[in-house]
Amino acid sequence: MSTPATPTTAAPSTPSAPSTPLPTAAHSTTTGIIDDIGYGRQFDDWYHRLFPDDASVAAEVESLVSLHPDPASGTVEFGVGNGRIALPLSRRVGRITGVDSSPEMLELLRRNLTDDTPVEPLHADIRTYTADRTVGLVYAVCATLSMLLTPEEQRQAVQRAADLLTPGGRLVVETHNKPAILTLHEGRARATYFTPYPEPGTGLQSHSLLLPEGSLWHLSHVWYESDGTTRVGTEVSRLTAPDELDAYARDAGLLPERRFGDWPADTSPYGPHSPLAICTYIKP
Structure with missing residues (x-):
C-alpha cells in the first residue's frame, strides 16, 4: 500500500469495452504455495477509507486505458485488492483477471461484483501465477511490487508478468518513489x-x-x-528504485519505455521529488 497522499507535514499519490473474454479460473494456473502477508486481515474493513473512490481513481483509470495497447487482447492486475482500479477499468477495457494473495481483499472485491461485471477474482501468488494465454496489459499499482521484500521475489513477479504478455504488450508498475x-x-x-x-x-x-x-x-x-x-x-515494503525495475524488466525480456511521477501519467513527468514512480515496459 503506497501512502495515500503526499504528506503535508513531516516531523524529526475511450475505447468501448470489448467482449473477448480473458482466462477464467479454468484457464489460469498457479504453482507453489500462496504466501499471504496478512495485509487484508489488517486493512480490509478500512481500506476504502485510506483509498477512497475519488478523482485520483478516475485519473489512474484514464491513464491505464490510454496505455493499453489492445483491450481486446485482455488484462491482468497483480494485487487487485478490493477492485478499486479493476472495477472501473473493466468498464472501459473489458474483462480483467485480478490476482491477489489476500482472501480478505478478494472477498471485498466479490461483494462489489454484479453478474455482468467483467472482473475475475483469482487467489494466487504473483510470484508464481501463470495462465495458458497471453494478454495485452499487465499492471501492478498501489505499490504491490513493493510488498515483495527481496530483489529476487520482485524479479520473479516481473518475470511472471512478462510471461503473460503478448508481443507488443505492456507492463505498468506503480510504486513508491524511493528518492x-x-x-x-x-x-x-x-x-x-x-x-x-x-x-x-x-x-x-x-x-x-x-x-x-x-x-x-x-x-x-x-x-x-x-x-x-x-x-x-x-x-513493511521494499523501496525499489526505477533503475532496479528497469533491470528486472530487461532480465525478463522487456524493454523500458517511459516513467511518470503521478497520475494522470501524461501530465506528470517523473522526477526525484515525484510522489510515485510509474514505469512502463514493452514486450518486443
Whole structure:
C-alpha cells in the first residue's frame, strides 16, 4: 500500500469495452504455495477509507486505458485488492483477471461484483501465477511490487508478468518513489507525518522507519475518524528504485519505455521529488 497522499507535514499519490473474454479460473494456473502477508486481515474493513473512490481513481483509470495497447487482447492486475482500479477499468477495457494473495481483499472485491461485471477474482501468488494465454496489459499499482521484500521475489513477479504478455504488450508498475521517501526522512531513520483527508475530522498519521537494511520501509498507520475512533495498521515494503525495475524488466525480456511521477501519467513527468514512480515496459 503506497501512502495515500503526499504528506503535508513531516516531523524529526475511450475505447468501448470489448467482449473477448480473458482466462477464467479454468484457464489460469498457479504453482507453489500462496504466501499471504496478512495485509487484508489488517486493512480490509478500512481500506476504502485510506483509498477512497475519488478523482485520483478516475485519473489512474484514464491513464491505464490510454496505455493499453489492445483491450481486446485482455488484462491482468497483480494485487487487485478490493477492485478499486479493476472495477472501473473493466468498464472501459473489458474483462480483467485480478490476482491477489489476500482472501480478505478478494472477498471485498466479490461483494462489489454484479453478474455482468467483467472482473475475475483469482487467489494466487504473483510470484508464481501463470495462465495458458497471453494478454495485452499487465499492471501492478498501489505499490504491490513493493510488498515483495527481496530483489529476487520482485524479479520473479516481473518475470511472471512478462510471461503473460503478448508481443507488443505492456507492463505498468506503480510504486513508491524511493528518492522522495529518502528526502522526506532528511537523513534520519524515523519520520512522522500527517495526511488530512477531505472529510472533516479525518486523516492518516504515519510513523515511518527506514530499517537498517537500507531498502526496507516500515510504516505504522493511525487512521482517525470524525467520531474520534481510530484504526491501526502496520506494513513493511521494499523501496525499489526505477533503475532496479528497469533491470528486472530487461532480465525478463522487456524493454523500458517511459516513467511518470503521478497520475494522470501524461501530465506528470517523473522526477526525484515525484510522489510515485510509474514505469512502463514493452514486450518486443
